[in-house]
Amino acid sequence: MKLFKIPQKAGKKHKTRIPKIKTPKTNSLKTKIKKINFQKIRFKLIGAFIVPVGLIILLGFVSYSKASTGIIKNYENAIETSLNMLSQYYNLGLDSLYVKATQVNANEKVKKFYSGIYYDETTNEEITYNEVQSLVKSIAMTDKMLNSVFVIPKNGEGVSSYKVLPEDTYQQFMESEEGQNLPNLGLVNYWAGSHRFLDRLVSVGEEHYCMSLYKNLYDKNYNVIGYIVLDVRMDFVKEALSELNLGENTYTAFITDDGREIFDKTLDDDFTFSSQEYYQLAKSSEDLSGYSYEIYNGQQYLFIFSKVESGNAMICSLIPKDMIIKQAEDVKTVTFIFVIIACIIAIMIGSIISSGISKTINRINDGLSKAATGDLSVNVKTNRKDEFLALTTSINNMIDAMRSLITKMTRVSENVASSAVDVSTNSGLFLDAVKQITDSINIIDQGLSQQAADSEICLDQMEGLSNQIDVLTEKTSDMNNIANSTRGVVDSGIGIVDDLNRKSKDTVNITQSVIEDIQRLESESSTISNIVATIDNISKQTNLLSLNASIEAARAGEAGAGFAVVADEIRKLAVQSAASANQIAMIIKSIEEQTEKTVLTAKRAESIVSSQEKALHKTIEIFSDINKQVESLLESINTILDGIGRIEVTKKDTLYAIESISAASQEATATSGELKMTADNQLNTVQLLNKAAERLKADAKNLEETVHIFKM
Structure with a gap:
């Protein structure tokens, strides 16, 4: 073992303890610093403890950065997943409307009645009409997500789950705004956010339904003879949106293809997604879901969307970024406190351990020096109970x-x-x-x-x-x-x-x-x-x-x-x-x-x-x-x-x-x-x-x- 000596004046006895540094004059301070031997194991151990302290500080900084990034990423993924799950829920529900429309189209009574088979049979025609009306009402009443059902034929009286429709309903409907906008369906389904003509016809407001499905009505020879309209209950959309509960100051809405927006709560301002450029980009993109950060009223928001393919609709949400990073700020504070405490404890433990080790090593060094000169009667002693006790015993x-x-x-x-x-x-x-x-x-x-x-x-x-x-x-x-x-x-x-x-x-x-x-x-x-x-x-x-x-x-x-x-x-x-x-x-x-x-x-x-x-x-x-x-x-x-x-x-x-x-x-x-x-x-x-x-x-x-x- 190499021994290091601290330079000292002639005639003075060397002491191994570190002298206290007071605030005297500059020359006295320099003299005392020179007396300190930084090669001693005490200073090396303290320095060794300072290294992990620095690493702890670095760990705290990295942990905060990773935690902040991870929390934000996890939040983004969680919200996107929630919207996707909600979209799948809507898809499943809206898919059932196709089944209901097919049920009406496939019904033999409906086909025979609107194909004109009973035109010359007044009694059978009336009986069949009542059966068709009962079918429409039963479909609307048995399905919780259906608000109403309309059957609008080109010829004859139409049927709805509310009341009997006039014979000229089809002509009036085709002359209305929604009828003129209605495309030639063929095999394509058409979804709309509202139908004001039908609302006036049956005296029902659009607050009772959120969107409508238009399907072709076919006769026995599969010729188009009118339309089937199925209204989705408003509660079907609003209840699911309210259960999402993304927090305060957030905007979440179900938006139909024609621009009708249904929010999860009443808004304090006149905000609409349809007027935002990022909504239009998301709507025109081929992605089924996604997110981006946008500015609204001078504040940064997380915009997340998920498309409902079955209804040609979208679920959109706007969440303040401050709410997302709030958890990360809490992690930052806790990490900083724990890092400071860890640094203090590490320095104290390093000083105590290094002092005890230094004293024990000096006693061992004295005993080995005597043994090196040929004095084998020496005996090394220590009060420690750790590895140094085993070392002195071995010596x-x-x-x-x-x-x-x-x-x-x-x-x-x-x-x-x-x-x-x-x-x-x-x-x-x-x-x-x-x-x-x-x-x-x-x-x-x-x-x-x-x-x-x-x-x-x-x-x-x-x-x-x-x-x-x-x-x-x-x-x-x-x-x-x-x-x-x-x-x-x-x-x-x-x-x-x-x-x-x-x-x-x-x-x-x-x-x-x-x-x-x-x-x-x-x-x-x-x-x-x-x-x-x-x-x-x-x-x-x-x-x-x-x-x-x-x-x-x-x-x-x-x-x-x-x-x-x-x-x-x-x-x-x-x-x-x-x-x-x-x-x-x-x-x-x-x-x-x-x-x-x-x-x-x-x-x-x-x-x-x-x-x-x-x-x-x-x-x-x-x-x-x-x-x-x-x-x-x-x-x-x-x-x-x-x-x-x-x-x-x-x-x-x-x-x-x-x-x-x-x-x-x-x-x-x-x-x-x-x-x-x-x-x-x-x-x-x-x-x-x-x-x-x-x-x-x-x-x-x-x-x-x-x-x-x-x-x-």
Whole structure:
């Protein structure tokens, strides 16, 4: 530990406490400031406490800034969220009006009545009209957010939840201001803030409703036949606005698309959102919600808006900024007070702690200074109960341990001196043993080198044998491939011959069928010959009969002239029939002769095909024998390949074993070299050990002289 001294005049005793600074003359003040040593731990601790004090001040400032920003941001988000939730509430409520309008449009009674179905049925028309009016009233009464419902048809009497409307209501409505402003709806809904014409018609003020929904009225064929108007109850908007309760001096309003503004309370001035430029910007923007800071009457306000999409309306609020930052000002005051208190407490605690630490460190320093001069009888004391108590206890234990250590060192130094002599003697013997080990290692190294060379020669020879085995394997594989190809060719040949054999059998069968057909043809030809003979006999008989008829006709004279002509014609036909029968007989005879020749030819073909079939059977047997020989050849080649495979495995194992032997020999050679180097190093080390033993003897003597310096 480095000690710092305060400069002082000769002959004066130094004091560690900080002198009081009064208000004397300037020269006296400078003299006292010079006496203060700012390097003392007291001032360092106070300075260390001043740093967190400064950080506390900075923390207070940052906390206020963050809190102010956070409070304002949270307030802005909270108000915006509240307005968005209110907007969603309005959306849900206004969406239900579409359902109510659809309920009216979808009602069959309404469609039939206003489609003119009951124009000629007075009783049914009146009944249906009453049912339609009851429907409209029930819809208005059962829905809490509905104030009134109007059904304005182009033709016929209109209906409202108040009373019956005149028949010319539609024409008067279209001529009114709201009717002229009403666009062609189509499928679009139209929202309005008021309808003065309908108010006058039913004697109701606009304070009872806040806005109205206009929807087309359709007949059975979905043609537009009028309008449905639904008024939203004023309480539906005002109650929700009043529950928002944003505070005093705030402006909150529900603003319809046509500019009607409904505030949550009665205003003391004539303020309107519609006349403000920022409202118009918010209305024309695509954002559904947002906020900005604006100036009104020389004061800054937070303007927040949220659009109600279902009713084409907006919720707007104007809140004074002073009301928002009021909470932040309270945070600022509380933060400032706590920071001041924290600074005072930190400085006081720092001064007290630094003073106690400084005194304790000085006492410890005095004790350690005495121990450094060799006085081990010193004992450091303190009244503190913190870590300094543990420190002084550890220092006293250290001094006691040093005292015990010095006592032991005195005894050990004598033993070391005796042991140093023994070490010197044994190191000499160890040196001789190491020299003998080195000589033995040299002999082993020579033998290992010769073994490594022999392993290299064996490895080269084995690699040559391996190459020859690889060539043999390659040739045998080629033979196997050729044999496999041959077997494939033989199998293909057998298949072709089998196909040819099947075709020859088919040829034999066809030939036999042809012979049978020809034989049947021969039999039929004989039958035809018999028929021709019969025809020839008939023609002869006919000729004979015609001759007899001619004779009889001649006998009859002129009376038999006609019969003679017939007899002559019959004779001619008989002659022609006989001639035709002779020609047919000659053709049949020719067919029989050709048939006999064809039968002989077919039989010779059958004999030839039979001999071909026998030849094919012999060919198949020859191919089968070739296939068996090829199979036998393949089995032999596979046996050779298996043997070569086992030789290959044995070759690899042998090569691996020889390589392992060679590697082991080389490794053993390298190891023996390293062992030799190790032995040489050990020899050098033992020599150094011998010299160190001599120095140990001298150091042991010096140690014995040194331990006698300390005071026990």
